Amino acid sequence: MITLYDYLPSQNAWKVRLLLNQLEQEYTQHFISIFEGEGRTDEYRAINPTGAVPAIKLPDGSVLAESNALLVYLAHGSQFLPSDPLQQAQVQQWLFFESDYVQSTVATLRHWMMTGKDKNRSADMLEAKRNSSINTLSVLDRRLSDNEFLTQAGYTIADMSVYAYVHLADEAGVALDNFTNVQRWIISVKAQPGYLDKVYPYSIDEHSFKEL
Ligand SMILES: N[C@@H](CCC(=O)N[C@@H](CS)C(=O)NCC(=O)O)C(=O)O
Structure with missing residues (x-):
């Protein structure tokens, strides 16, 4: 096992x-x-x-x-992972996006906010993280404006990965209110069979x- x-x-x-x-x-x-x-x-x-x-x-x-x-x-x-080489690389494109952009912004900020470490960070650093989190969510929201999921292959590991921290953005102090396409996508991901609540x-x- x-x-x-x-x-x-x-x-x-x-x-x-x-x-x-x-x-x-x-x-x-x-x-x-x-x-x-x-x-x-x-x-x-x-x-x-x-x-x-x-x-x-x-x-x-x-x-x-x-x-x-x-x-x-x-x-x-x-x-959850297409075998077609281009579609598979498109899934990987969003996995790299998650690793580069989501982890260093929303995920890091959530960690700091939920563990009190924000108190040990400068106001400038917190402001920079908030701004970069908003930029990351904006990229995502634009992508999802005419796509149900992140790639044309439907619900894949790209969605699972990006969703993991993004749906908890409010815990990072970043409201999702203005990101309506992200909100719609969150509902779609939650509706998938086997979703882990x-x-x-x-x-x-x-x-x-x-x-x-
Ligand atoms: N890029 C790594 C990041 C992993 C990561 O940062 N894990 C955190 C928990 S969310 C951790 O274990 N941190 C402890 C450490 O880095 O020593 C991944 O995607 O797996």
Whole structure:
């Protein structure tokens, strides 16, 4: 069985849980207490060199990290990753967008806001993150203005990945009110069979106030 190295408040891990749920694939969870430094051990770095979650271990002992790489691997051969080379690369285009733009803006800001670390950041830095979050959501909203999902291939891992942090933008202090296409897309993603409703706040972890 696949082992998922997990931390419950991580939406990077949630996106992998979502796909596994939608694939109806069984897995076991191994929790890593990232704010207590469990990710920085030699043992865990042999699984993911960056020390971050998520990662997976396969039954044959192979390991893989980076949430979007996990999605590509796990979705291989399913309806969530087209086999056509161009369509597959278009899905990857949005996975890279998520990794470059969403993680560094909405996701980072949400982490700071939900763990009180915003108090340790300068006003300029917070303002820059808010502005870049709004820019990222604007790109997404324009893309979704004439597309139901992010690519022509329908609901794919690109949607799962981008959705993971974007639908929680209000927890980053960024309202989605003006992003009407994003709001409509959120409803469509939530309506997919096997959708995973449960997300976890950082407050379930008494160590989450610590800096990484
Ligand atoms: N680009 C990575 C980011 C992973 C990441 O930042 N994970 C966070 C939790 S959401 C983490 O484990 N942080 C602890 C650390 O970086 O040491 C991915 O997509 O998997």
